[in-house]
Amino acid sequence: MTMNSTPASRASSRISSMNRFLRLGAIVGMLAGCGSVPLPPQPPLDRPAVAAPADTGAANLPADNAPLPPPMLQGRSRWIAVRWSELPGFAEDALHEAWNAWIKSCERPGPTFAALCPEVRRLSIASGEEQRAWMVQRLQPYRVEPLFGPSEGLLTGYYEPVIQASRQPGPGYEIPLYAPPAGIGQRRPWYSRQEIDTLPAARSALRGREIAYVADPLDALMLQIQGSGRLRIVERDGSQRVVRLAYAATNDQPYRSVGGWLLQQGAVRDASWPGIKAWVAQNPQRLNELMWSNPRTVFFREEAMSELDAAFGPRGAQGVALTPGRSIAVDKDSIPYGTPVWLASSGPLLKLQRLVLAQDTGSAINGAVRADYFAGWGPEAGELAGRLKQPLRLWVLWPR
Known part of the structure; x- marks a missing residue:
């Protein structure tokens, strides 16, 4: 995170x-x-x-x-x-x-x-x-x-991202955020990030597990790195509300820092998140290469948010809301x-x-x-x- x-x-x-x-x-x-x-x-x-x-x-x-x-x-x-x-x-x-x-x-x-x-x-x-x-x-x-x-x-x-999202895919909302697929969490590696993006078997296993869709793959990656986030989500009936996505599971692949990958490539001197976004804006053709350098993917569960919930962060590993x-x-x-x-x-x-x-x-x-x-x-x-x-x-x- x-x-x-x-x-x-x-x-x-x-x-x-x-x-x-x-x-x-x-x-x-x-x-x-x-x-x-x-x-x-x-x-x-x-x-x-x-x-x-x-x-x-x-x-x-x-x-x-x-x-x-x-x-x-x-x-x-x-x-x-x-x-x-x-x-x-x-x-x-x-x-x-x-x-x-x-x-x-x-x-x-x-x-x-x-x-x-x-x-x-x-x-x-x-x-x-x-x-x-x-x-x-x-x-x-x-x-x-x-x-x-x-x-x-x-x-x-670290922080809790706030991202605009849609309940269904469409123009501007094409990057899915998933709930855990069946059989995940058995301490053995599941499909890597690249395999999830490219293998029909992986996509089939995730079909129907989509929680919401976001516009920017870097926003999805950031949400996974932070482990949770808030979505301002457009529902299927056109209404909007804020929900929280909380960490549920990973694909048990190793975590690799995309900033570290850029440094190893000699591509940047500033490996902060703003520096990463600036590099992608200048090199959009290498986006997948950057994303796939981190094999780990995080899956989420959706949580409703009341006004009182919104005053705190997500629950941390202790099981209490963060301040x-x-x-x-x-x-x-x-x-x-x-x-x-x-x-x-x-x-x-x-x-x-x-x-x-x-x-x-x-x-x-x-x-x-x-x-x-x-x-x-x-x-x-x-x-x-x-x-x-x-x-x-x-x-x-x-x-x-």
């Missing part, structure tokens, strides 16, 4: 609207004490982190001077206990934004965090200062390091699902120092210090996700 911005000037122009959403988030947190209530729709977070306006939270933190626990091994990572003062920006983050994602994780918590969920829900109406103090008392930060190699990792981004700017995909062998994580990354696109929740994974997310940042949905989120590629540091926040 990974593809690697909008300029800072575009980001800063939306900060005033974001403050309005931050105030709404506090109301949502209050309601969440009685059950999980989705956030109002939020714009994609292609901006620097915005701190809570009047809450530094640093002055009244409990003392953090107890003996540090020993290092822990977790899959392919080593966790080194540290003081809270090591976490950059800990006193400035707008924690109530992350608290809504944490409440989502509490819908399906793992055994380690289940006991904390009643307290997390009660604290949804607390101040940032109170939330920080509770974290210091109840959680121990551990710096995540690989077993071998440098401790600095990689942050990329823009506060959900990340991780290597589950290094960081368990549902773990609160402190993320720090600085680059030309974003400066991020914030609390996020490990709620998803992806085939390209491998390694101890590796995360994919869920940017939201729509074209601006896609622009950010398509270009985001920055150094990364991570700290897991584990119960004491």
